[in-house]
Amino acid sequence: MSDTFDLDGTPVPFEPGQTVLQAALTAGRYIPHLCYHPEFKPHGSCKVCTVKVGGRTAASCTYPAQAGLVIESETEEINALRRTLVQMLFAEGNHFCPSCEKSGNCLLQALGYDLGVTTAGFRHMFPDRPVDASHPDLWIDFNRCILCELCVRASCEVDGKCVFALSGRGITKHLVVNSESGRLGDTDFSPDDKAAHVCPVGAILPKRVGFAVPIGARRFDPSPISAQALVDAPRPLTTSVKPCTSCEGGE
Amino acid sequence: MDLETVLGRHPRRPESLLQVLRDIHEVHNHIPPGMAEQVAEALNVPLARVRGVIGFYSFLSETPQGEYRLLFSDNITDRMLGNQDLMQALCGKLWLEQGKVSEDGLVSVDATSCTGMCDQGPALLANGRAITRLNHQRINEIAELVRNHVPVAEWPAEFFQVDDNIRLSGILLDCTHMAGQALEAALDRGKDGVISELNQSGLRGRGGAGFPTGRKWAACKDAQSDERYVVCNADEGEPGTFKDRVLLTRHADLLFEGMTVCGLAVGAKQGFLYLRGEYRYLLEPLEEILAKRRAAGLLGNCIRGHDGFDFDIAIHLGAGAYVCGEESALIESLEGKRGIPRNRPPFPVTHGYLQKPTVVNNVETFCAAALVTLRGGDWYKGLGTAQSAGTKLLSVSGDCARPGIYEYPFGVTVRQVLEDCGAAGTLAVQVGGPSGICIGSHEFDRKLAFEDLATAGAFMIFDDTRDMFEVAHNFTDFFAHESCGFCTPCRVGTSMLKSIMTKVAEGHGTRHELNEVECLDKVLQQSAHCGLGHTACNPTLDMLKRFRPAFERRLKSLDFEPAFDLDGALAPARAMTGRDDARAHLHNETS
Numbered sequence: 036m037s038d039t040f041d042l043d044g045t046p047v048p049f050e051p052g053q054t055v056l057q058a059a060l061t062a063g064r065y066i067p068h069l070c071y072h073p074e075f076k077p078h079g080s081c082k083v084c085t086v087k088v089g090g091r092t093a094a095s096c097t098y099p100a101q102a103g104l105v106i107e108s109e110t111e112e113i114n115a116l117r118r119t120l121v122q123m124l125f126a127e128g129n130h131f132c133p134s135c136e137k138s139g140n141c142l143l144q145a146l147g148y149d150l151g152v153t154t155a156g157f158r159h160m161f162p163d164r165p166v167d168a169s170h171p172d173l174w175i176d177f178n179r180c181i182l183c184e185l186c187v188r189a190s191c192e193v194d195g196k197c198v199f200a201l202s203g204r205g206i207t208k209h210l211v212v213n214s215e216s217g218r219l220g221d222t223d224f225s226p227d228d229k230a231a232h233v234c235p236v237g238a239i240l241p242k243r244v245g246f247a248v249p250i251g252a253r254r255f256d257p258s259p260i261s262a263q264a265l266v267d268a269p270r271p272l273t274t275s276v277k278p279c280t281s282c283e284g285g286e
Numbered sequence: 287m288d289l290e291t292v293l294g295r296h297p298r299r300p301e302s303l304l305q306v307l308r309d310i311h312e313v314h315n316h317i318p319p320g321m322a323e324q325v326a327e328a329l330n331v332p333l334a335r336v337r338g339v340i341g342f343y344s345f346l347s348e349t350p351q352g353e354y355r356l357l358f359s360d361n362i363t364d365r366m367l368g369n370q371d372l373m374q375a376l377c378g379k380l381w382l383e384q385g386k387v388s389e390d391g392l393v394s395v396d397a398t399s400c401t402g403m404c405d406q407g408p409a410l411l412a413n414g415r416a417i418t419r420l421n422h423q424r425i426n427e428i429a430e431l432v433r434n435h436v437p438v439a440e441w442p443a444e445f446f447q448v449d450d451n452i453r454l455s456g457i458l459l460d461c462t463h464m465a466g467q468a469l470e471a472a473l474d475r476g477k478d479g480v481i482s483e484l485n486q487s488g489l490r491g492r493g494g495a496g497f498p499t500g501r502k503w504a505a506c507k508d509a510q511s512d513e514r515y516v517v518c519n520a521d522e523g524e525p526g527t528f529k530d531r532v533l534l535t536r537h538a539d540l541l542f543e544g545m546t547v548c549g550l551a552v553g554a555k556q557g558f559l560y561l562r563g564e565y566r567y568l569l570e571p572l573e574e575i576l577a578k579r580r581a582a583g584l585l586g587n588c589i590r591g592h593d594g595f596d597f598d599i600a601i602h603l604g605a606g607a608y609v610c611g612e613e614s615a616l617i618e619s620l621e622g623k624r625g626i627p628r629n630r631p632p633f634p635v636t637h638g639y640l641q642k643p644t645v646v647n648n649v650e651t652f653c654a655a656a657l658v659t660l661r662g663g664d665w666y667k668g669l670g671t672a673q674s675a676g677t678k679l680l681s682v683s684g685d686c687a688r689p690g691i692y693e694y695p696f697g698v699t700v701r702q703v704l705e706d707c708g709a710a711g712t713l714a715v716q717v718g719g720p721s722g723i724c725i726g727s728h729e730f731d732r733k734l735a736f737e738d739l740a741t742a743g744a745f746m747i748f749d750d751t752r753d754m755f756e757v758a759h760n761f762t763d764f765f766a767h768e769s770c771g772f773c774t775p776c777r778v779g780t781s782m783l784k785s786i787m788t789k790v791a792e793g794h795g796t797r798h799e800l801n802e803v804e805c806l807d808k809v810l811q812q813s814a815h816c817g818l819g820h821t822a823c824n825p826t827l828d829m830l831k832r833f834r835p836a837f838e839r840r841l842k843s844l845d846f847e848p849a850f851d852l853d854g855a856l857a858p859a860r861a862m863t864g865r866d867d868a869r870a871h872l873h874n875e876t877s
Contacts (some may be wrong), residue, residue, distance in 0.1 A: 094815075
């Protein structure tokens, strides 16, 4: 590790093949992010990790690290952009933090707090999204889905099942389930699947678990998300890899 | 026709998914129950992925769309020609609500994005076939034909007449190229010779971005790989553009020759023409030309007797997705997937179709490349301007006496074009379509060229009777409809822009909406994933910059007004009771 780039005035070392976000997190430097997961190849859809590279904006999770780059991240301009993007995600779905099992462990909520999202910002869309509770052990609350595709990717790339995919386009884009009925209960989805453990929000949750960890003792209760960069540093997959041969996961 | 017949037409691999679904749709007007499952099994893709593809493309649907699916082209030029009235009239005659299938399952009527008939609109697609020059008489006839269950194939031929409307021609449109001529020239020049002539010519991509064609071909040729591909982007989806339609109609041989020359130059054996679904009617004539070329030894193995020069072209049809005009989304679509733009780099020249080096060029670019091969780079460079060599086809529509195709050397002024097409009292010109730029009369001396106004060719004219707010509103709706939904800013932002414009249009706008538009425009520009998102804010940006009064006069002088419309909330109740009289409405102060 000899080469470095400059992030907000201090050097960040990187290994060949790393993206700007991966290198920053490895070095314990936080750049806000949402659809990125330390065990998956970044795909860059949420755009919360946007930074300025040499004066031009780019998603840091997919931008290849190069020696000598000058990157601005912690500026009011960029954080204002991120705040707006987080507000957009809140406005797009139906997010009721006070009653959500994921509260305190939710990346979207944690980002909202950390970026200082204090108002709705936009008129909420209140989409009509039914809940799928057909599976004996897991349930999907589509109201909370932020379309990060982590479950899609995990199910195809790790579990080899392709339980999830995306349909629709634009604002009607939505998660679909791989069964004739379209219901989760008719798939081979299992609580042991990687896809059951990657949702950054509370869209995919185990059944019969409710507030087992009390509010106040959850991941983002003791320290804000920005103080937990190393937790998200890239790491090898924790589950055995048996990818689906017929497709390449998410978009 | 059964599924096996459809499957038999295409290779049994995941890449065929979209083409198979299109074929099924053409027979049944939807994907019937159980069919998606069979397709998933036959092509070895997960069912959810099949559903994902069906859900992505506008023309595909799992629910029945009626025996007759009538889709009105809804570009602003169609609106200016009265398509809204005509659609209303047709819905009335067929006892229909827009967007819903009639109760007997016979017919549905809805709007679709521009179908590329702006010079002969208003237009519609009847089960995918283009009908032009709609008027009330034609609408009456269509309603009658539908009611009498006459198959679309038996409707009067004049409905489907599409004119070329060539008003001004130049080196490209006047070209009397004989099949094989450019190919002979290419074989004489050799691979490197072809590319060096292209470099010498200064030819740049005609899709709008203007990347030097010679450099693109060279990069593909030099990329390490065992296979390479040539792709022609005929997904002419930019509203207001229709010049590729005319090239495909009149100069397909030249186009295929350009593609074959490219195959020779870069070392590709397979080419694809990605034809937009709206031009479905061109498929058979194009296939015929391909067959002739094969018979003449201009496609296939050992072309012109040259050992190792193997190249063929397959046609893929789109299914109603503007974003597939973006080259990496187009490649995804060619691979049978949802048309989501890829992360770049890597670029298609190194990682394109099936991750192999791929040249993607516009129809016009391949035609021009064939001309350059035939007549040399120096000759081509002699036309146009310093940074924009050659000629450009413009698709002229809107308020003018002679809409149609005009070919000019680059550098022509907007004023000159307006004069030639007989435009009077022009207020504004939309150059390059909704993703381009809207200029006002003080800018009409600007030049159409990469140095000034870069354009893929759309040229929509608005005279002083037009409300530029309506134009921006139409374009904003278009982008919201066509956003692929991959990234947050475009998926949510275009939808928010659409609802803000609707709120303003309905008379509830305030300064707050103006601020929101400015905020959203900035977010889209800064963080959208692809060009569609970056340019989706252009209509509102241009309007606020150049035609601000058109927006401001619609605002109430309040700081904030809720978007909730009390009277509007009663609409379902009115629909259910069949009432629309004054007493069924809340008192409205503005009326």
